[in-house]
Amino acid sequence: xxxxxxxxxxxxxxxxxxxxxxxxxxxxxxxxxxxxxxxxxxxxxxxxxxxxxxxxxxxxxxxxxxxxxxxxxxxxxxxxxxxxxxxxxxxxxxxxxxxxxxxxxxxxxxxxxxxxxxxxxxxxxxxxxxxxxxxxxxxxxxxxxxxxxxxxxxxxxxxxxxxxxxxxxxxxxxxxxxxxxxxxxxxxxxxxxxxxxxxxxxxxxxxxxxxxxxxxxxxxxxxxxxxxxxxxxxxxxxxxxxxxxxxxxxxxxxxxxxxxxxxxxxxxxxxxxxxxxxxxxxxxxxxxxxxxxxxxxxxxxxxxxxxxxxxxxxxxxxxxxxxxxxxxxxxxxxxxxxxxxxxxxxxxxxxxxx
Numbered sequence: 001x002x003x004x005x006x007x008x009x010x011x012x013x014x015x016x017x018x019x020x021x022x023x024x025x026x027x028x029x030x031x032x033x034x035x036x037x038x039x040x041x042x043x044x045x046x047x048x049x050x051x052x053x054x055x056x057x058x059x060x061x062x063x064x065x066x067x068x069x070x071x072x073x074x075x076x077x078x079x080x081x082x083x084x085x086x087x088x089x090x091x092x093x094x095x096x097x098x099x100x101x102x103x104x105x106x107x108x109x110x111x112x113x114x115x116x117x118x119x120x121x122x123x124x125x126x127x128x129x130x131x132x133x134x135x136x137x138x139x140x141x142x143x144x145x146x147x148x149x150x151x152x153x154x155x156x157x158x159x160x161x162x163x164x165x166x167x168x169x170x171x172x173x174x175x176x177x178x179x180x181x182x183x184x185x186x187x188x189x190x191x192x193x194x195x196x197x198x199x200x201x202x203x204x205x206x207x208x209x210x211x212x213x214x215x216x217x218x219x220x221x222x223x224x225x226x227x228x229x230x231x232x233x234x235x236x237x238x239x240x241x242x243x244x245x246x247x248x249x250x251x252x253x254x255x256x257x258x259x260x261x262x263x264x265x266x267x268x269x270x271x272x273x274x275x276x277x278x279x280x281x282x283x284x285x286x287x288x289x290x291x292x293x294x295x296x297x298x299x300x301x302x303x304x305x306x307x308x309x310x311x312x313x314x315x316x317x318x319x320x321x322x323x324x325x326x327x328x329x330x331x332x333x334x335x336x337x338x339x340x341x342x343x344x345x346x347x348x349x350x351x352x353x354x
Contacts, residue, residue, distance in 0.1 A: 018045065093116065165249035173330050182255060194280070267296055272342070296339070
C-alpha cells in the first residue's frame with residue numbers, strides 16, 4: 001500500500017500533513033509527501049525522513065488575467081506529473097491537507113479513480129477545498145461550524161492534527177503580577193502590522209504602568225528582522241527577536257500569552273497547549289481567520305482583535321487589562337484546553353483505512 005499526503009505553502013498546512021504522514025508510516029504504510037519544489041514543505045519533510053515528491057503549482061487567487069492563464073498552464077502540467085506518479089508508484093489513496101499545491105494531486109487521484117480525502121482546517125473552506133469536496137470520499141473538519149459549508153455527507157469532525165509536544169504542555173501562571181512574557185508570531189513569514197505596531201503597543205503599556213516588566217519573543221520573518229529590532233531598541237523594550245521559530249512548543253511553555261494570526265493550525269496548537277491568546281485575523285484571508293478567531297473567542301478561549309488604524313492603542317489596552325487581572329490567563333487557558341481534539345491524525349488515518 002502506498003499513500004500520498006499533499007500540502008504546502010505555510011506551516012499551517014505543512015505541520016498537520018506531516019503528522020498524518022508520520023501516522024501512516026507508524027501503520028507500516030509507504031508514504032510520500034507531495035509539495036512544491038524548493039519549498040518549506042520540502043525542507044521540513046526531509047528533516048523528518050519522509051519521502052518527498054516535488055511538483056510546481058501556483059495560486060489562482062489574486063492573480064491578473066495573464067497570471068491566471070499561467071496558473072492554469074502550470075496546473076495542467078502538475079496534474080500530468082501527478083497522474084504519472086500515481087500510476088508508476090501504484091498509489092492507493094491521496095489525502096489533501098491544504099494549500100494550492102494539494103489541488104493537482106487530489107484531482108489526479110480522482111481521475112484515476114483512487115480514493116481521495118481532504119482536511120479542512122478553517123471554519124470556512126477556501127476555493128480549492130470547496131471544489132475538491134465534491135470528489136472526496138470523506139472530509140475531515142477541524143471546527144464543528146465547518147459542516148454547514150459542505151454538501152458532502154461524509155463529513156467527520158476529527159480536529160486538526162497537532163504535534164504531541166503541544167498537548168504535553170502544562171501551563172502555569174506564577175509570579176506574573178509584575179512580569180508578563182509575550183510570544184508574538186505572525187506566521188512563518190511574519191506580519192507587517194505585528195512588526196510595526198506591537199513595539200509601539202508595548203511602549204504604551206510600559207509608559208502607563210511603570211512597575212510592569214514585559215519580556216517579548218517575536219518571530220519577525222526573514223525580510224523584516226532588522227527593521228523590527230530597530231523599533232524595539234528605539235522604545236527600550238527587552239526582546240528576543242527570531243526570524244523563524246523552529247521549536248514552537250518550547251516557546252509556548254516559556255511564555256504567558258501569545259499574540260498571533262488566527263490560522264487554523266495555530267488556533268489548534270493554542271487549544272492543545274491551553275495557551276492564552278490574542279488573535280489578530282489576517283484581513284485578506286477571506287474571513288477564514290476571523291471565523292476561526294470568533295470560534296475561540298465565543299468559547300472564552302481567546303481574545304480577538306481586528307486590524308485597524310488604532311491597533312497599537314487597542315492592543316495596549318488589552319495587555320494592560322490582562323496585567324491588572326492576571327486570573328484571565330488561567331481562565332482562557334482552561335477554556336482553550338477544553339476545545340482541544342487530541343489524536344486527530346490517528347482518527348483521520350483510521351477513517352481512511354476503514
